Amino acid sequence: MSDLRFASSNPPAALVRLRDAREHQPSPARSRAAAKRRSRTILDPRTPAERDRDRILYSSAFRRLGQVTQVVGTTEIQLFHNRLTHSLKVAQIGRRLAERLVRTTSHKRLVTAGWIDPDVVEAACLAHDIGHPPFGHIAEQELQRCLGRYRVDSFEGNAQSFRIVTKLAVRSTSEPGLNLTRATLRAILKYPWDYRDRAHLPKSLSKWGAYASERNQLSHALQGYSGKLPAAEARLMDWADDVTYAVHDVEDFYRAGLIPLDRLANSRIERRNFLNYLRQRLPGQEPRLTRALDDVAGAIFPSKPYSGSRSDRAFVHDIASAMITRYMQAVTLDSNGEVLIDPDSQTEVSVLKQLTWMYVIDDPALASIQTGYRKVVRELFAELKLMCDRAWTSYQDWARLPTQLRNSVSIGRADLRGSGKTPINTNRIGARAAADYIASLTEAQAIDLYLRLTGGEFRGSVFERWIRR
16 A cells, blocks of 8 residues: 555555455466566556556446436536536545545554545445436436336346446456456445345335345455445445535536525525425424525525626635535544544535435426436337347347347346356346346437337437447
8 A cells, every 4th residue: 555645554464455355366378478468568556446446447337427417418508517527526535535534543443444545435436326327317217117027126326336347347358347356346335235135124225236146246345344334435435425416516506507506595585495395305304404504505605696707616616615625524433443424514415415406306397308318218128128038039139139238138147047047037137138238328329229229310320330339
């Protein structure tokens, strides 16, 4: 571990070995040519966590996020964050959170926490959204409905991210996924249990971090970890995501004139309307919500609408910086190695996130577009599932499947064989493959493919190469 990053001494060797372990070990050289190539390779000075971070950054799954919605569509003329810029800022905040903790926390507490490595946190932050489908959370909900009839593990963006980094992503022909270290996999697991285990958890923890098909990978990630779950690095990733969502989405929509921060600062009526909305969305927390709104409105909300002037632009940067600093300082590591976040700060971040819900996501204009996106996802799933069904009995239909869809079918078949289930349920394999494929598309690709499969007027060439992949 580099002295540049860590003010405290390095973790114990046994902990390093546990954290740096990868599921798949390098295979022996298969030819003299491979050995010769390795002999010319300069010794890699990066730590295992740094390699993880770079593998995620250079993956096609991460690059896809540049054309995936954060809140509003990626085709908007107004400049908004997309999933890629969101993820980059989550990674920056997550890294700074981790660096701050390792500078200010005793070696003993870091060891108790299982250690905190800024590169691991940054890698997890980069990976946290790569499984989210085009069109945001409405597509996730629609895929859950589509998969419900096939008795598979539904759809969950977090579990899809874990499936991608452990199985679907490609960096080598000799091993599936990105073959990340145990530490990074654990940091990605905001919900460190699989779909079936969630039934034993409170309703508030109804999400899950892995499908049953990745149960072995989940066990590998959690092996040897005796601390409280989720792990400290996963908690930092999650808080960085919350802070980024709250701060930068509010910044976007204040600039666009959609979130009236000035009226919330000056108008009792506007504030009362928003508080009524908060009571419905977050019941039972009225005194804390009122206090949190008063605190953030008084401290950082502007007193006038955004005009785009130089002074307004500087002010927006100032309030974003002030909020990020405020919420980074809310994080500590206790003597049990658990990440603690100031409850008042958590409430404030919840309030800021609800601003986007009330003034943007629940706006009828956006809701009407989302109805169309739901139809795209629903009908695209049906067509892809039908293509998979036909491919089981016809080599010609199999050859017509996009390469990546064929790969998902093959992976699904291997998953069921590995689980010992016979006969193989082709319905489930096709359903999961269709969901995998949709989750790999950009929004433009999803719309283009939908129009092709349903007889609509598409814009590209008949022989678009991306469809063949």
